Every structure is written in structure tokens, then in C-alpha cells.
Amino acid sequence: METLNRLTLEFLSRPENIGLARLTMASFAAQLDFTLSELEELKVAVSEAVSNAVLHGYANQEGIVRIESTLYPDRIELLVEDHGQGIADIQQAREPAYTTSPDRMGLGFTFIESFMDRVEIKSQPGQGTSVWMSKSPEGKESEV
Template sequence: MRNEMRLSFPARKGNEALARMAIAAFVAPLDPTLDELAELKTAVSEAVTNAIIHAYPDGEGWVSVEAVLEGDLLTLVVRDEGVGIADVEEARQPLFTTRADLERSGMGFVIMENFMDSVEVESSPGKGTVVRMTKRFATRSSDREAKVE
């Protein structure tokens, strides 16, 4: 079975919580483990926060989150139309940040990569960034049967 959702919101601090909760509710039918849910919510927070902080340094713009669920596979896309990333490979390096003034850790992409099965980043300066992530969830019914036996 396939399900989809789309959510757009202003690039404002605090709206990462909205995205986190929406995605958590969206995957609820899969009955994710607490660890799976925590990892997913953290990855969503990092992607959305990156868009809010880095894409729109002047604070004006929109972020969209799109999700597709096919069976146990979630595909998640976080998109902005902000300043873009000049060097995506550099931006994916641990501790790299364009906003040291905000005491950012520069670990957003590293965290996403650790918690998701795949992370792809497409960006063009002046045109925005698209972060595409996937995560396959454990099949809970067979996991539960194994624990009961």
C-alpha cells in the first residue's frame, strides 16, 4: 500500500517540531520501535533545521517536506528554495557550518546519514537544496513473533 503527504511551512525556528511530529504520525501505522522513531525524528529535525538556518539567512522563505510510504520503505524529501550549497561534499563533512555565529555543530548531515538508510543532497547556489532520505522499517509482526517464542 502506498501513502503520501506534503507539508509546507515558513522557515522559522520551531517549525522543525511540526515536521518531526507530522512525520512521526505519518509512519505510525508501521508501528515503529522507539529507537526507529527517535532516529527518524532526529534526521527530520536536522534536515529541516538546516533549511531554516542555512537556506534563508535573512529568515524569509518556505520549507517543504514530502513523504512517501510504500510498504515498509519511507522516502522523505526536505526542500527549500534558498541560497543553495556551493560545495555539497564540503557541507557533508563533520563540523562544517556556514553559521558559526549561531554556534552550529556542523553535524547535521552526519547525523542524517547515521540514522537513515540513504541520504542524497542536490543543491544549486541561488536555487535551493533538496535532501532525499530513505529508511526501511523492521517488519514488526515477525519481530514480535520471534520475541514471544
């Protein structure tokens, strides 16, 4: 399917950039006809993925977070990547309430999965993590 637009955002793993990524990706997504509540859902998914990169991937050390996003007529696709510590057991990490930080809820991946249509997580300990996700505006569910 034809590519409508493409955006790459690369930034240092600082907590201040979580809000920036969230707003930037929402304004980009708004080029498709998402409802306001779908844009809110996308914002949550982006900030959860970026927070994970900043807090867990780099554990507050300095590193680079990269978001690659493509708009197609029927969907937005986003890839959020870090080159931090990685995840040993992805299936376990995706379980609701699983967290390696006792002060957190362990719900980031659960929100991402419930708010996005498709989610694929890849990770290698010591190499980093990538979270690929896609979302279609209501009534435009992609065929693939």
C-alpha cells in the same frame, strides 16, 4: 512497490515549525512498524534537515519549506526542500564538523546519514537545496 500513503507538508521557514515537522513526520512514519528508537532517529533526521533549511537556506528570512513523503510497505521516503541560498560544495558540507556557522557543531548531515538508510542531497547556489532520504523498519530493508 505499492504506495501505502503520501503526505506533503508546506510551511514558512520559522523555527517554531521545526518541532511541528518533526512530530508530524514521526506520526506519519508510525503507520509502518518502526520501533520507538527508529522513530526517534527519523525525528532527528527530519529536524536536522528542516533546521538547515530554516537557518542556512533562508538564513532566518521568510521562505517556504516543503516536505514530501511517501510510505511504501518496506520504507518511508522523504524529500525536504527549500528555495534558499543553496550549498556550493555538497561534499564538503557533508563532512563531520564542517559548518559555516561558527556557533554550530556541523553535525546535522552526519546525524542524517547515520540515522537514515539512504540520503541524497542536491543543491544549486541561489536556487535551493533538497535532501532526499529513506528509512526501512528493522528487518524490512528495502531491496533497491
